[in-house]
Amino acid sequence: MTTLKLRILFDGAMFGPGKAELLERIRESGSIAAAGRQMEMSYKRAWMLAEEMNAAFRQPLIARTRGGPGGGGAHLTEAGVEVLRLYQAILDNALAASADQIADLEGMLHPSSPADIPGRT
């Protein structure tokens, strides 16, 4: 299945598939460390990305619950949930709006398997 990866470059910030996936996994796991591990990212990198997102937005996207260093949990704030929702909507809209041209581009590719050859059933 053809998918889109989409990165948005704002004036002073960037939001793309990596940050969206990190948010999604923090939401699911309740932990920045666990989310990072699932993405094969060091704890430090996951934590830095989380900090970067919190600093970039007016409202923090990720809230940490009390606990020692490396302990405690994390969850998405309302703003975090909303950012994820908007990003997913942007992706869905982009894919729907470009479906025809994506299909045209796909049709110009070498078939990767015999099943892909048009006219063959």
Place this chain on the structure above:
Amino acid sequence: MTTLKLRILFDGAMFGPGKAELLERIRESGSIAAAGRQMEMSYKRAWMLAEEMNAAFRQPLIARTRGGPGGGGAHLTEAGVEVLRLYQAILDNALAASADQIADLEGMLHPSSPADIPGRT
């Protein structure tokens, strides 16, 4: 200005901003080497990307004109021009279809300069 970077993941191939820019620069410069240099890419890498694109599509996207190794020129074939056109249309459609959500997301960002604070004129 907010921009989108968009990578399309087909079943057996990938097309994104880097390949699009390389095609565009080959079109403008008439040379794979020059296009690569403009993108601060080694000649080997530019050449490999060109070969990869030619192999992925039914029709080659880039045609090389005769000349010694490192010499000779290159130009986009009709298929190459069409792939660039489709990619640009996908990008334009995606941006237009998501304009509202992109603006919403932008509005949630920390203003990067005082001029960006809503309500201030």
